[in-house]
Amino acid sequence: MYDFNIEAMYPFFDKLPAAIWTTVEISFLATIFSAILGIFLALMRRSDRLMLRAIATTYVEIIRNMPLLVLLYLVFFGLPAFGIVLSGFLSGLIALTLNSAAFMTEIFRAGLIAVPKGQYEAARSQGMTRSRMYLSVILPQILRVSYAPLGNQIIGVIMGSSIMMIATVEEVTAWMNNTGAVTYRYFEAFVVVAVVYLVLCQGTNLLRNLLGRLIFKSVAAGGRW
Amino acid sequence: MILLEFGGTLLRGLGITLWISWLALLLAAIIGMIVGVGRTSRSLPIRLIAQIYTEFFRSIPTLVQLFLVFFGITFVFNINLSPFAAATIALALEGSALMSEVVRGGIQSVGAGQREAARSSGMRAWQVELYVVWPQAIRVMVPPAVGVYVSTLKASALASVIGYVELMQTGLFIRESVRGGPGGLTVLVAVAVLYVIVNFTISQLGAAIERRSSFVH
Amino acid sequence: MSTEPKSPGNGRAQQNPILRVEGVVKRFGENTILNDVSFNVQPGEVVVIVGPSGTGKSTFLRCVNGLEDIQGGRIVFEGQTVNARSRKVIALRRRIGMIFQNFNLYPHLTAVENVTIAPIKVLREPRDSAKERAMELFRKVRLEHRASAYPSEMSGGEQQRVAIARALAMNPSLMMFDEPTSALDPETVGDVLTVMEELAADGSTMLVVTHEMAFADHVGDRMLFMDGGSIIEDGPPEELLRNPKEERTRQFVNSVLRPDTARRRQSNGAAADPG
Ligand SMILES: Nc1ncnc2c1ncn2[C@@H]1O[C@H](COP(=O)(O)OP(=O)(O)OP(=O)(O)O)[C@@H](O)[C@H]1O
Numbered sequence: 075m076y077d078f079n080i081e082a083m084y085p086f087f088d089k090l091p092a093a094i095w096t097t098v099e100i101s102f103l104a105t106i107f108s109a110i111l112g113i114f115l116a117l118m119r120r121s122d123r124l125m126l127r128a129i130a131t132t133y134v135e136i137i138r139n140m141p142l143l144v145l146l147y148l149v150f151f152g153l154p155a156f157g158i159v160l161s162g163f164l165s166g167l168i169a170l171t172l173n174s175a176a177f178m179t180e181i182f183r184a185g186l187i188a189v190p191k192g193q194y195e196a197a198r199s200q201g202m203t204r205s206r207m208y209l210s211v212i213l214p215q216i217l218r219v220s221y222a223p224l225g226n227q228i229i230g231v232i233m234g235s236s237i238m239m240i241a242t243v244e245e246v247t248a249w250m251n252n253t254g255a256v257t258y259r260y261f262e263a264f265v266v267v268a269v270v271y272l273v274l275c276q277g278t279n280l281l282r283n284l285l286g287r288l289i290f291k292s293v294a295a296g297g298r299w
Numbered sequence: 300m301i302l303l304e305f306g307g308t309l310l311r312g313l314g315i316t317l318w319i320s321w322l323a324l325l326l327a328a329i330i331g332m333i334v335g336v337g338r339t340s341r342s343l344p345i346r347l348i349a350q351i352y353t354e355f356f357r358s359i360p361t362l363v364q365l366f367l368v369f370f371g372i373t374f375v376f377n378i379n380l381s382p383f384a385a386a387t388i389a390l391a392l393e394g395s396a397l398m399s400e401v402v403r404g405g406i407q408s409v410g411a412g413q414r415e416a417a418r419s420s421g422m423r424a425w426q427v428e429l430y431v432v433w434p435q436a437i438r439v440m441v442p443p444a445v446g447v448y449v450s451t452l453k454a455s456a457l458a459s460v461i462g463y464v465e466l467m468q469t470g471l472f473i474r475e476s477v478r479g480g481p482g483g484l485t486v487l488v489a490v491a492v493l494y495v496i497v498n499f500t501i502s503q504l505g506a507a508i509e510r511r512s513s514f515v516h
Numbered sequence: 517m518s519t520e521p522k523s524p525g526n527g528r529a530q531q532n533p534i535l536r537v538e539g540v541v542k543r544f545g546e547n548t549i550l551n552d553v554s555f556n557v558q559p560g561e562v563v564v565i566v567g568p569s570g571t572g573k574s575t576f577l578r579c580v581n582g583l584e585d586i587q588g589g590r591i592v593f594e595g596q597t598v599n600a601r602s603r604k605v606i607a608l609r610r611r612i613g614m615i616f617q618n619f620n621l622y623p624h625l626t627a628v629e630n631v632t633i634a635p636i637k638v639l640r641e642p643r644d645s646a647k648e649r650a651m652e653l654f655r656k657v658r659l660e661h662r663a664s665a666y667p668s669e670m671s672g673g674e675q676q677r678v679a680i681a682r683a684l685a686m687n688p689s690l691m692m693f694d695e696p697t698s699a700l701d702p703e704t705v706g707d708v709l710t711v712m713e714e715l716a717a718d719g720s721t722m723l724v725v726t727h728e729m730a731f732a733d734h735v736g737d738r739m740l741f742m743d744g745g746s747i748i749e750d751g752p753p754e755e756l757l758r759n760p761k762e763e764r765t766r767q768f769v770n771s772v773l774r775p776d777t778a779r780r781r782q783s784n785g786a787a788a789d790p791g
């Protein structure tokens with residue numbers, strides 16, 4: 075029988091908070107940046123100009139169909155070829171952001187479709203500027219539709235952040251790998267890391283449902299899909 | 300041109316990627332079917348267990364699962380898993396969680412009225428499922444199941460991290476062999492293009508099935 | 517199935533009722549939906565249930581079919597107590613045909629497959645004879661030409677007639693209808709009512725929840741007025757419609773029979789989500 079020995083992990087716990095912080099930091103930044111990028115791409119996909127639509131659609135299709143790991147390698151090895159040398163963290167952040175932006179685009183696009191034309195017309199007829207209309211009338215309605223899939227996407231970003239260890243980012247999965255390699259106790263290291271990820275993901279999930287309930291007073295039907 | 304020299308090798312890598320993700324999908328479908336049915340069970344404990352399974356695997360990154368299976372099992376059970384076996388198992392576990400959601404969604408998409416009509420005609424519980432619910436649910440399941448295949452295919456690139464030589468790892472090896480040369484980046488781009496072409500094709504297929512199979516109601 | 521001609525009143529009380537409902541109570545949690553409902557249905561009788569929305573008419577039919585269990589009283593069908601929790605309820609449901617407001621046809625099957633699936637799978641009838649019988653039923657509901665169509669290709673009225681054929685295919689001894697015409701476009705309501713009228717004339721035993729007062733008056737042998745989960749009045753339709761004993765019945769009948777409200781009710785019914 076395997077003798078499970080969590081104590082073997084204790085000497086490595088001092089490095090864990092920094093690893094967790096790195097995971098949270100890179101996920102948070104990637105979420106924010108990709109959401110902004112996603113909003114613009116979603117608007118481009120609804121543009122009257124074919125060129126803009128084509129660019130946005132192509133971007134989404136390419137990124138959606140490419141493994142995040144491949145994208146990471148392209149950024150990590152590719153940018154130096156053009157003389158741009160970035161830290162592992164920045165390379166990882168760029169890859170994670172570019173990846174997430176494609177999914178954000180789809181989420182916001184679905185949200186945009188859900189807002190009826192009459193809403194735009196009503197806002198215009200009241201003399202709102204374009205940006206005022208989007209900010210005060212359209213975006214709140216989009217968020218109402220999109221906050222549930224947005225929560226899923228944030229969890230997706232956290233999952234994706236684990237791949238950033240390949241670019242030497244010292245996040246949670248890297249902690250597991252290092253600790254396991256030194257102690258030969260991968261299973262114990264896994265248990266620790268599993269708890270961290272479960273807390274991060276379920277925490278996001280809870281927060282999402284709570285916010286949904288508070289802001290939209292609708293029953294956030296639990297499901298993460 | 301580097302691609303002329305290594306094109307065949309890359310395509311062989313693609314073949315391996317397709318094969319391992321297909322195998323993982325198959326296993327995922329079997330496990331996902333059981334878990335997905337469990338999630339619609341009338342018994343609360345079964346529903347809970349199934350939901351915990353889904354949530355657990357969906358909350359653990361694939362790479363972590365891969366490490367657990369490849370290194371963890373080696374030490375815990377004292378058996379040596381090949382990178383192939385470890386990657387297949389990890390991808391199947393990950394996929395099964397996604398599949399269970401697909402199956403649950405499919406079953407729940409069949410309206411309560413359908414079950415009621417079937418029951419009121421005197422069908423037994425299994426007959427209701429077999430003749431009325433599942434034939435309808437399957438059609439709803441196919442498009443998202445195609446999506447699971449695409450995501451499994453993408454996740455399979457991670458198998459390169461534990462040294463399994465599929466498309467990604469093939470690309471990395473070639474890059475290594477031309478160390479320093481600009482061809483290395485070309486190879487990575489070629490790998491990316493291959494993934495995109497294959498996944499895009501499969502996705503479009505799924506979308507086509509979706510358009511054809513939806514009931515006009 | 518009884519073939520004796522419709523003879524209102526005399527003699528029927530001595531017969532064995534096909535359905536006995538004794539003090540049925542149905543609760544959903546704290547809410548009492550049915551409160552002490554009692555009445556009998558004799559073979560060959562057409563009983564129409566009317567009443568305002570939300571009074572538990574649908575729930576009652578579901579209880580008779582064992583789709584819901586009851587918290588008090590007894591439902592006895594053909595001498596057998598309906599118990600939704602017992603396995604025997606499956607055999608019992610085969611002898612009761614049920615027609616739903618929103619048809620509930622199986623969208624993955626053609627009309628004829630919808631009709632034959634239960635006879636083949638449940639009654640183990642040979643495919644050919646089941647199909648033959650289905651075609652016979654399609655003639656009865658005047659849909660021979662639509663046998664191979666899918667539900668999505670049919671109008672509401674056609675779908676509902678397929679649903680009637682589907683129920684008849686099991687040779688039920690009781691047919692229950694839950695607002696069979698409420699989800700239909702006005703121009704197709706007549707087709708369905710005609711089929712139901714012919715069924716009644718053939719001597720079928722029917723329990724019909726409906727808002728179609730003309731049909732209730734013409735075809736019904738008896739009318740029950742339900743309100744607040746109880747039967748308020750039970751008698752011949754002409755009595756309830758023209759000379760109600762209870763004040764609540766009178767109010768309901770007035771509100772339904774006034775032509776303007778009647779029309780509004782109908783258009784509401786057609787627009788409502790059949791769910
Ligand atoms: N599964 C359920 N759980 C809780 N309450 C229910 C359930 N089904 C029905 N009810 C409640 O029971 C009451 C009676 O519903 P029912 O559908 O039987 O009414 P009805 O007389 O058929 O009305 P209508 O004419 O609108 O069809 C309603 O208040 C409804 O909200």
Ligand SMILES: [Mg+2]
Binds near residue numbers: 573574575694
């Ligand atoms: Mg009803």
